[in-house]
Amino acid sequence: MKIAQIPKINPDTFTTRPEIEGTFGVVASTHWIATAVGMAILEKGGNAFDAGVATAFTLQVVEPHLNGPGGDVPILVHDVRRGKTEVICGQGPAPARATIAHYRAQGLDIVPGTGLLAACVPGTFDAWMLLLRDYGTLSLADVLSPAIAYAQNGHPLLERANATIATVADLFRTYWPTSAAVYLPGGNVPTTGSLFANPALAGTYTRILQEAEKAGGDRIAQIERARRVWSQGFVAEAVDRFFRTQSVMDVSGSPHRGVLTGEDMARWQAHVEAPLTYDYHGYTVCKAGPWSQGPVMLQQLALLKGFDLTGLDPVGPDFIHLQIECAKLAYADREKFYGDPAFVDVPMQTLLSDAYNDERRRLVGENASLELRPGSVEGFGAVLALRREEGQRSAVGALGSGEPTVGRLGEVRGDTVHFDIVDHAGNMVAATPSGGWLQSSPVIPELGFGMGTRAQMFWLEDNHPASLAPGKRPRTTLSPTIALRGGKPYLAWGSPGGDQQDQWIAQYFLRHVHAGMNLQEAMDAPAWHSEHFPISFWPRTARPGVLVIESRVPDATIKELRKRGHEVEIGPAWSEGRLTAAARVDPFRRAAANPRGMQGYAAGR
Numbered sequence: 001m002k003i004a005q006i007p008k009i010n011p012d013t014f015t016t017r018p019e020i021e022g023t024f025g026v027v028a029s030t031h032w033i034a035t036a037v038g039m040a041i042l043e044k045g046g047n048a049f050d051a052g053v054a055t056a057f058t059l060q061v062v063e064p065h066l067n068g069p070g071g072d073v074p075i076l077v078h079d080v081r082r083g084k085t086e087v088i089c090g091q092g093p094a095p096a097r098a099t100i101a102h103y104r105a106q107g108l109d110i111v112p113g114t115g116l117l118a119a120c121v122p123g124t125f126d127a128w129m130l131l132l133r134d135y136g137t138l139s140l141a142d143v144l145s146p147a148i149a150y151a152q153n154g155h156p157l158l159e160r161a162n163a164t165i166a167t168v169a170d171l172f173r174t175y176w177p178t179s180a181a182v183y184l185p186g187g188n189v190p191t192t193g194s195l196f197a198n199p200a201l202a203g204t205y206t207r208i209l210q211e212a213e214k215a216g217g218d219r220i221a222q223i224e225r226a227r228r229v230w231s232q233g234f235v236a237e238a239v240d241r242f243f244r245t246q247s248v249m250d251v252s253g254s255p256h257r258g259v260l261t262g263e264d265m266a267r268w269q270a271h272v273e274a275p276l277t278y279d280y281h282g283y284t285v286c287k288a289g290p291w292s293q294g295p296v297m298l299q300q301l302a303l304l305k306g307f308d309l310t311g312l313d314p315v316g317p318d319f320i321h322l323q324i325e326c327a328k329l330a331y332a333d334r335e336k337f338y339g340d341p342a343f344v345d346v347p348m349q350t351l352l353s354d355a356y357n358d359e360r361r362r363l364v365g366e367n368a369s370l371e372l373r374p375g376s377v378e379g380f381g382a383v384l385a386l387r388r389e390e391g392q393r394s395a396v397g398a399l400g401s402g403e404p405t406v407g408r409l410g411e412v413r414g415d416t417v418h419f420d421i422v423d424h425a426g427n428m429v430a431a432t433p434s435g436g437w438l439q440s441s442p443v444i445p446e447l448g449f450g451m452g453t454r455a456q457m458f459w460l461e462d463n464h465p466a467s468l469a470p471g472k473r474p475r476t477t478l479s480p481t482i483a484l485r486g487g488k489p490y491l492a493w494g495s496p497g498g499d500q501q502d503q504w505i506a507q508y509f510l511r512h513v514h515a516g517m518n519l520q521e522a523m524d525a526p527a528w529h530s531e532h533f534p535i536s537f538w539p540r541t542a543r544p545g546v547l548v549i550e551s552r553v554p555d556a557t558i559k560e561l562r563k564r565g566h567e568v569e570i571g572p573a574w575s576e577g578r579l580t581a582a583a584r585v586d587p588f589r590r591a592a593a594n595p596r597g598m599q600g601y602a603a604g605r
Helices: 032-043 048-062 100-105 124-135 140-153 159-174 177-183 199-213 219-232 234-245 262-267 295-304 317-337 354-361 498-514 519-524 555-563
Strands: 020-022 026-029 073-079 084-090 247-249 255-257 271-273 276-280 283-287 419-422 428-431 481-485 488-494 528-530 546-550 567-571 580-585 588-593 601-604
Touching (some): 020 026, 020 601, 026 032, 026 048, 026 580, 026 588, 032 048, 032 140, 032 601, 048 073, 048 124, 048 419, 073 124, 073 488, 084 124, 124 140, 124 219, 124 271, 140 219, 159 177, 199 219, 199 234, 219 234, 219 262, 276 295, 283 295, 295 317, 295 354, 295 498, 317 546, 317 555, 419 488, 428 580, 498 519, 519 580, 519 588, 546 555
Antiparallel strands (some): 026 419, 026 601, 247 255, 283 481, 488 580, 528 546, 580 588, 588 601
16 A cells, blocks of 8 residues: 655644653543543553543543543544454443433423433443453553542642533522532532542442452453443442432423433443544544444545645645535535434445545535535435524523533533543554533432433434434444554544534644644644534534634635635634544654643653
């Protein structure tokens, strides 16, 4: 396979920090404490997968506004022993009683973005146990102990966590007292930098560990016991009891009782599946299937393959225009075709084919498109109804909604979390845990955490690939990535940010491949995103033609983009995305983390 030659970078390229380089191993995550925990596990003799599990549990504690134990996760792994890249699906499905008829009977035409009705089976815990059992080497105690310690003893509260709690403080005080008991100690919003603890969560994980260790000294037996304690023991019992007995105020403005049960949790386990892949300029890019939005990036590459991006200014109007217009087409196809392939046929082979994308590429013109233009594949897809944003935001506010994301101006939001790890042996993991945010669903008091709200991504309409159905996976936005170069595992990367993830992920890759930027330079470069297509979260609105762009992009570029018809909104200089990345370039291991948000760090040696 011929590998594209990477051009030399501009010597004036600005970076905030160096690209991390070593030979032992690297960890990059969206929080410095989680990065340190991951490195400590590598130093202890664990592999990338052990470090990933410990990093993930720590992120639940130190970034509770961005992910939690009740959430979900897709994990991409490359295990050198197996010699292949795989996807671990930690996306739990809709409960057995989650039918369109049930939600319609509640007077709803869209699944609320908060509360109990949007809860799916929580998938993170079982996914991490699968990763630890089949790919890791350390014990459950090794990987859980750091998270337990930070939950019990406290960690410095992030500014964004403080801001998030402040935003929903009245909701907690008035409607969600169990959340107020955890996140409003003494009735007050905890201050930024104060030592914040969650003893109930520490107690939950301590009890799981104690129950697991009753299985004896065998690590596999302990992990299997922990899985049962979660899905069939006291955790599932507490979830079941809370959902049966509580009617909870949600973003619809009315209280609702949830449909998730302990039986739903007992029936489900995480599983491994093959990734979707696309070859681009000597790289093979691997993503999760169409139950995620991951194929959107692959479709962008299939469209962009017909343009010569090498040599274009990565902050110039041509580069931005081409990437955004191709993203619009790919996201339109997401809306029409994507869904859980266990329930619906998704024509991915066609959507990634040269013939299909050669035809779609003809729609990319000199001017910005202002319509949602999905493709046509006979016998597949759905008719799309667009909900424009006008008049919708007034319904949001103190009740909160959707997945928090950094991509919207003028709103106090977080996003989700991400990490990438490469160890000395070359094992590689990329994961984007999310859901179960402190603002998504009330805390279950016995457990110290609430459930996720991923079911808001379902449509309450028949005959749509993403329609709600019992046992069906919602089409998540979570989208970690691994790329091979010349057939060998090379790069793991990703970003928080809901619908924006596969825009920032694609931009990052294009800057690295076509502009020759290293991992940190490609991350620090000015970025942007489109809000042209329907968001995946309540209230499912779209802003046709809107392009949000960092103020660091040159004025001449912004002027030209507006001339081409883009509705350009200028965001703060460092506001787009929170990428991290890790690479294997034998004998070196390299990593980078985004300065945006002032909390992501990479480490290695």
